[in-house]
Amino acid sequence: MVQTTQHQVQLFSQRRREHLLPSVPETQCLVIGPIECIRHCAKHALGRENTAALCLPDTEMVLGNTANLVVEAVRELYAEAKVKPRGFFLYTGCQTRFIGVDFDGIIREIQNTMPVRATHLEQVTFVAAHQSRAPASAVAESVYRLLPEGKSSGKAGVLLLNGYPLFSNENDLQQYFRVNRLSLRNAYGWRNFDDFLSTGDASLTLVTDPEMLPAAEGISKRRQIPYVYLPLSYRLSEIQEAYERLDEQFGVKTDMSEFASQAKTAIEQIQAQLGPCRLALDERGAARPWNTSRALLEYAFSLGAVSVTTNLPDDEDEAENDYNSSELTGSVKENDADYQWLVQTHPEVTVYEEQEEHGHGSRARSGGDGTSRGRRDQRGERGGAEEIVAGEKSFWGYAALHQLAFQLRGPAEGRDGQ
């Protein structure tokens, strides 16, 4: 069976979150751009089944031949494919954006002349350099543009748009749906293209990862499926609120106290095992590092440092510069209530900010906004704190707290043994 899209995430995602997207079977990817960008950006994707590149010289683009060449390339790929693809992903970069290629028209042409669906993703490094979350969310949004426009029948259950696959069938979220006899469809592991298309008949989209919000909005417009955003959390109170909102949504009353109790017990056990240990949090595994930090502090852990990656404008003058467009929104932390809480109530926590770099390594930033900052060192001890990668395999809900507990227990008891 044709499998395409997992590597497409790697293709342009600045964060290299391989599992962000579901695999959409029976689809083919065509990357369009100059030799240089494709060799650099698509090197992990090309050479696999069902991914091809179209290297268009700038002369062809300037002369307005792009649309014809793209459609021709898709026709050729379709004709030569042993297993005929049902969908095409067209990925482009800066050049087609600057030159203004009509990809809506190209997609119409493809869909009108071939028995396939097509979608387009424009990944522009000028934007990506300043917004690390833009690419992943844009990729996710583009996937669901493969769904045809129309009204959902609402018979396909609830679609879960999450940043990571569900690792366990026993987590609290799935238990919640099971108890209430509701169908939950995970946005990973579609059996075939028809299975993917059937998500267009979901009754509700549940979003737990902020990067999936554009996709949910897109689905809402395309299929008139409402969505509810309940971000992944490590705070018991926030999790409880999330379930209450779900209860309201479905008109049920669900008792989740057993999970809450288990989570509290697990946290207490870890605190006993760790003792007065100072922790450092690495965001690489935590979807919401500020929220996780707040949860740790609320549970009376000693948090020494938080390490995050941001994509702020490169220099101070750029923020004041006329060139700074609305796309350059900078880090999301300023709008994050948990971040504000951390800054105001725990100024002793050091925040290590690493700026995502697109060339030759990384640069650490420093600057005062309430938190003390330091240069990000190699993984390991930071200021006497043990490093914890929290939540790498966790999911929204009480199970996440179990996962957090599991991870926290690691340094004391050995991660492999748990």
Added chain:
Amino acid sequence: MSHYLWQRLLPFASDSTGVCSMFCDSGALIIGHDPSASAVRGYLHTEWREDRTSFNIGLRVNEMAFILGDIDYFVKKYLAEEESKRKLIVLLHSPISSMINLDIRLCAMMLAEKLPGATILPMETNGNRYYDAGLSMAFVETLKLAQQENVSAIPGSVNILGLNTLDYPDAADRAALKAAISATGRNILAIFGMETDIERIKQALCAESNMVVSASGIDVARWMREHWGIPYSVITDGFSTMEQPGRLWHAEFAGQVVRTIQERRPVDSDQQGILIIGEQISSNLLRQSLRVAGASQVTVAGWFLMDDAFMEDADIRITSETELVGVMNGQRWQVIIADPVFRELWNEEPGSVYCERSHPPVSSLRRDRGGRGGGSRGSDRSRSRGDDGGRAGGRNRGYGGKSV
């Protein structure tokens, strides 16, 4: 149509990779004009060298800066770079700055005014050509630095044109090549392609002759002959009288190939001939070694610069993946000598042999420590994997396997 479509291979290293390669050990600051730095990153992916002294960066500016083309803004950004005090600064066009026609030469001029004493070289790369075009362009641009007045030829001096780490990835081969030229009694004045030294480049026009060792050096050799009367020769010209090239890997490798042919008789008479796919001049050098070792029918096919003057009748110029597949499988070759990533395009037959000869612009081989390695001697080194783990067109197939 297929001309632009890549279905099984990764596009090869672009012109900016060639430029970066030339300046990698010059201590230059190399600035690519896009935030993702695909220009300089492309080079780093192709050729990773710990002994590199250049500092390669992508300029972090947004698209509006390119659209408005505000040169003052760009100069300000250059100067803001920590490494901007370097003596040599190379400005590389990215595909987008090239297409939108940012005046990179004016950028260089204005930067030069701010940094007296520094050498600023603008390179009009566009990311749509291959590495050899970038090298060729870099040769011409650096040649503009050459002192053009009061030039008098230094007897016995020679410039080497096109000696670079992409076409000659093995340091021992590069050393042997230089030794071979020196052994003819000539003093090497300047090298175009590596070990770029601006002071020596400035003396390049004092050379009595030029020696071309890769196709990227041909254009600049002709230009110097036409404008300055400096004659040139190609490394293969003096092969029969030059003893030292025999010490290159070619001779040993050629001997192995010919012995293999003799040991493995073809399954039928249709299966014959040796196909070399690679850079033109070094492939011609290998062809001569094969002939010295006893091979008869040797064809060179090239995707990169293939100059008519150095092509034999049967030689082939390849322009697309489809054509490459046709060349490899259209005739029943007894031996194919090519980069490992091309192997999967070949329909292997009993009695035939695929000899892996790595070419970094194709397979992105990563250098071993110290700059040596890179796998170009058949069986042993060709198994080293690229920095992309062999995915660059290899469809997850490793580079190991049958060699000579």
